[in-house]
Amino acid sequence: MSEKSLNLNLRVWRQKTADAPGEFVTYKLDNVSPDSSFLEMLDLLNEQLIETGEEPVAFDHDCREGICGTCSLTINGIPHGKGRMITTCQLHMRKFEDGETITVEPFRAQPFPVMRDLVVDREPLDKIIQAGGYIEQRVGSAQDANTLPISKEIADKAMDAAACIGCGACVAACPNASAMLFTGAKMSQLNLLPQGQPERYKRAINMVESMDDNGFGNCTNIGECEAACPKGISLDFIAMMNRDYAVAKVKRFFSGAA
Amino acid sequence: MNLDPKTPEGPLEKKWTNAKANYKLVNPANRRKYSVIVVGSGLAGGGAAAALGEQGYNVKCFCYQDSPRRAHSIAAQGGINAAKNYQNDGDSVYRLFYDTIKGGDYRSREGNVYRLAEVSTSIIDQCVAQGVPFAREYGGMLDNRSFGGAQVSRTFYARGQTGQQLLLGVYQSLSRQIGLGQVKMYNRHEMLDVVLVNGVAKGIITRNMVNGKIERWAADAVVIASGGYSTVFFLSTNAAGCNVTAAWRAYKRGAGFANPCFTQIHPTCIPQEGEHQSKLTLMSESLRNDGRVWAPKKKEDCAKNPNDIPEEDRDYLLERKYPSFGNLAPRDISSRAAKEVCDEGRGVGPVVAGERRGVYLDFRDAIQRLGRKTIEARYGNLFDMYENITGENAYERPMRIYPAPHYTMGGLWVDYNLMTNITGLFAAGEANYSDHGANRLGASALMQGLADGFFVLPYTLGNYLGAIPPGEAGKTDINDPAFADAENAVKESISKLISIKGKSSPRSLHTALGKIMWNKVGMARSKESLTGAIEEIRALREKFWSDVLIPGDADELNIELERAGRVADHLEFAELLCFDALDRDESCGGHFRVEHQTEDGEAVRHDDRYANVSVWEFTGVGAEPKKHVEPLNFENIKLAVRSYK
């Protein structure tokens, strides 16, 4: 419970449509409760804009508790704003100073075109999953779950990878708009588990190729993605992907397949 | 209204087997001729779309989110129940069935619930095979935890993100079908109407949320899996986008809405901090294992630092009222106890709308007894989450908690095959009324969503489609006048909304609705509060339709238009909820009528009059809906009174 309210200058990216040129517009917003979340602050801004007859700022959001991965926003240059392991909806205004100017930009990456204001299209991440981020397992044909023991270490590691919420902050944080942390995590979750072995190398090749086809950039191992990730996904999973893909290519080369 | 539940013949444990044995089938080569529309991409919708795609049907799946992976199933934390009996503690399909019926306060259909318990085991098998990383023991076997309302450990979990992991499993299966072209996915599409051709559901109308385009979609069957309606309270633990629109539009087309008054309030949420707030965050109920719930005895202590309030001035309300269950009293009872002290003016925390809403959940004694390390190990992530949201350190200062709406048991009426009373229109997951009666047990929502999507609809839809001759499959024409009418109605309603250009933002009207609903139709309801609420809702609806302000146009990405459409539906739906609550003159599960309680404040059911399902038929906006009743026959379970003293 904080008593003092904040007066802020918000420098927000406004862009009417995907094709329109965008620009920064600065708004003054007073009496923001330090207890409110960043998105609630934007709600407040929108109420103020609507009152004055202006169009509200469009932004993506849904669960508002840091799990759905819908909220995006790059706040003062950092995807999801300052503070480790949080999403924008979990960023609270008490982390800002009274009188501060806050720059709010959409996630920037060629594969994530801006649709309006701060809303971007992250469908290419879905496309990577569609290319191979699954286990082919028809509903109803599974054996009893406990016939396949999985060591706790492997299960925990797979869970570490599976914690990815698909928000795209890794891509947004990367100066190359690379999606390797996302792809690495999604691939490694399945490639670590015994259930994922039959499709392991096919998956590695298909997901990497889809990632490239969707226009994501290359990884230069600088680690910004890991730092921006609200779930703390480790670079280890990129290394695992690198290894699996290399093995997959070697196997394919010697198997004579195209 | 035909409310034949179509429960199959035979003893309880044979019903589903018999049903499957008699269902019609579609030849694999013919399946591609049939098309199915699925609205919603959560566990139920996404699961159904994936499973039907695998079977070879042409599936179109719609969601309002930017990706099917974001459906609100993702937010479930605790776990998923299944009658696996891996812990060898006496669990069985029958026991899960029994617990669910009893937990639901005897307001659900035996046949449906038994099937749910029966397929629960296959769900776990399926999810593990798909790569869901459930928690494991060192021996490599699946781990379980125990959950409220059960005496066995049958809950499977994946850290605190079980919902997300299960949803991702579904999403991955769905993605595979999308990649194969079996399922066409339409993100950022909101369903705005169901189209009935000669009384049979044959398609939907959607709005493309990016460019505002209104589109017609035809299919041989339509599945609504659009979730629950807790956002009618504005503040709830649901996602900001959750809404009643899809179910409500189906209702307006003639689908029966069953038991809308059965809403569940979760006791351990982080209290509201101020008027700015957009959502309430739930913390695991497990906190009550070690925390003690109290409020100051004296009103003048409420603003004080709780650590300065001496022991003798603290009212440990749950321990006082329910000595045997104490702080572990069930959800509805704990929630009401907290509300009562706040209504008495003994609430704590910031003043919001003239009232302090919160009670303390104090870990002081537990920390003294077990040490801070142990408490940290047990609840560290929850304490961190609490501190992130409130800025308070719960190791040093008691947590504040308050109840919040988080699940709705009511929904579209469905028969055993999950078909509504409209032929060809199915409802699944939280959107339907089927398995949870008047109250849902913890870790059962995920179970029901996956059961409906993976294991029920793929059979029952096949049965429905099997009755359509292959020559007639896929023949619905979107140029049929029924589609044109529906499209025009949608367009008219949108241009009406846009043209009002009043002064009130959709959000402010939603907030106002939420206040009415929470204060008068929330945890405790009375004839007086409900009739008052209906009047207020009507007045607010009038204000909405004369004073709402939506900037921008209909043919663009317009967040306020989206919101306004949903609020408009909530404003109509809220009235139905009140009518149902008014009509159900008993206290039962999540529905508590103050007129029906024992001297100690326990709920009093009236099984003689209300051991049934109230199904409402639309008769026009503002007109009193028509009530139909589906009687519930309890052949295997004896109705009993719940007691937690």
Added chain:
Amino acid sequence: MTSLGKKYVMAVSGLILVGFVIGHMIGNLQMFLHPDWINAYAYKLQNLPYGLLWVVRLVLFAAVVAHIVTAVLLVIENRRARPRGYSVDKPIQSTFASRTMRYSGVILLAFIVFHILHFTTQHVHPEFRDLYRPLEGVPTMHAAYDLLEATGKNNVHDVYSMVAIGFSAQYWYVSLFYVIAMGLLFLHLSHGISSMFQSVGLRNHVWRVRLDRAALVISIALFLGFASIPVAGLLGILPYQDMVQGAYIHTHPTP
């Protein structure tokens, strides 16, 4: 080539170059020993059997070309993937070195070209080609003296003097450039050495710390080792400074 294919090329070519650079530095440190050491060493390398010198040169050249071509491709593709950056850009955890690989790389390339013209082809100082000195028979590990003795001549190219003159005070700017370039090499490798292992998938969070430390130690060692020579030359403090052939006056090469 896929994105990962490029990563592998960068890593493998980088590994070859790092290996070369380490060997090169160790060889260079012979400047602090009797001139016979480095002169014999150079003679030995120049007279490797079976054209091995050219094999090594070709491998190195191929590695450099692969490294550069791939880097250029990466830069182009990465620009395309993120054509618009943030108006406020604040790195969170990445190191300065990791973010500036392309710049340190470009300057290093310029350095390599100069360095080859300077000491290998000696186009910068064609007069260096005339510097010769007999081996004095100081025992070195190269055994070049014994080989030459047998042939009856022991005049070898005086690399020792060439380097000492090249770095002498009159060419202070050359020494300065060398030291700066070695600073950039330090930057480049402090990220690159650990990064290679990540690229081929041989790193995890435990080994990341270890490899990062190893990379730092190696790149510091390389910087000190390499930079010590131009610094010593500049200050005129090589241990055998008096054996440098008469102060070399620079004249422009005549045709």
